[in-house]
Amino acid sequence: MRTIDTKGQLCPAPLIAAKKALKETVAGETFIVITDNKTSFDNLCRFLKDNKADIKSSESGGVWTLTVTKSVNDLVQTNVEEYCDPSISHFQKGNFIVVVSSDKMGEGDDELGHLLMINFIKALKDLDKLPRKIVFYNNGVKLVTKSSPAIEHLRDLEKMGVELMLCATCVNFYCLDTVIGAGIVSNMFSIVDAMASSDKVLRP
């Protein structure tokens, strides 16, 4: 039987070894964890129970032996990917912001430029490190209206913890205040401050 000897190790090392074993074990299979630390033993018991494993334990001469059987149901949670659902806000952020000053990307045909901008916003979601904020001003604020083709992507980004800052003057100028579909309306100071305090500013 597989035996994990964690003698001489302190928490959380024994837990890490036990969790690894639990992940590599199929339901119904049994393995053994050994520890010589009472606190580690208590924590292992608690941790393994919380992870729905059956445990039996014995002690002799200051060494605890846990016989762990993985129960039929899988771990409470093993799948990190499953956790990364867009409704969850624990995405890594880089210290950069995106500034959107137009609803079009690049010079040339307007229709193409608009399409490119939507694609740009969509692609932001796939970055390993998300921007901390996206700032919208001038024509850029039109992307954040309820009927904008980018709005679903922007709402996703917001759920992923990216702040959307909309220039208040611009929203008022274009009379969009009743049709804004995401983000927070901000003043110019907040916008300048956001740009000044980030390492990088990305401009599509």
Next chain:
Amino acid sequence: MKIDLLQMVESGGCSAKISPKQLEEILKYLPLPVDPNILVDIDTHDDAGVYRVNDDLALVLTTDFFPPVCSDPYEFGQIAASNSISDVYAMGGDPVLALNIMMFPASKLPMEAYAEILKGGFDKATEAGVRIIGGHTIDDYPPKYGLAVVGYIHPDKIITNAGSRPSDSLILTKPIGTAVILAGHRLGMVSENDLDEAKSMMKLLNKTGADVMKKHKIKGATDITGFGLAGHCLKMAKASKVSFTINMKEVPLIGNSYRLIDEGCIPGASFRNLEYAEKEIEFATDLDYNLKMLAFDAQTSGGLLFSAPSKKVNIILEDLFAAGLFNSKVIGLVTEPKEKFIYLVN
């Protein structure tokens, strides 16, 4: 010689706190002094004591010290000082004076490390506008450092654990996960980026967050330290006689702390904190186990948690962002007292 303070300790920072359960047992037998000028004492499990001098001035007193949380002595000094001063900010006070508290193994470490720790503490205190006017050192292993701090506060403007009201929103100003990151770092599981993020969060004074709290006349707050987010929420909900619903999915996390917990990297202090608080907490049946354990992660020099009228939340958040606290987030709601003090959901 490159000094590595982490070689000397098993658990550093606020993870090294005594178990809250044991502490409560002992404190039961100590009578609380009775004096009308004592405005805040440990009765409400507050962050610091407050003593009225006259109608316009009260003193905030607090102390905190702990073993190293990082290898570099200067950085350790900065973090320890920031953590010690934080309790004054959490009460809405202005820190003014401090004394060094140092335990240092003179035979095991070069005196240069001693100087560096004090220098880190001095620089952080200066940044906070605090004058260090003395201190005390004893020869002891492993090293420990912190400050005893005195702050000024107006007796009518004290922010306490007891000031949270139903229908308020709960705002947290720093991400959590320092203990997981530090434990993972010792085992070589943490990237430099994540370690840097944790260290910069621990060094960050809660001054800016406290300024925003004062501007908006916040009544209820605490700082998140050794008892973890859930533990400090529990103390605050109890003192305020309300219940908190905390949405763990909204809680900002440092770097890859979620992934570390998922790999089993759960520091011992988390279990201690869990054991102390769990009877008074209801865990949603679908609560993610890793997020649950993060709620009990002992924070070193953690952020402020404060209770704000829900309709003012947007403007307060804007002020917090403007102050550079980009991780500030609404993480829960205050309700009338229910069966349990804390409801952890996701």
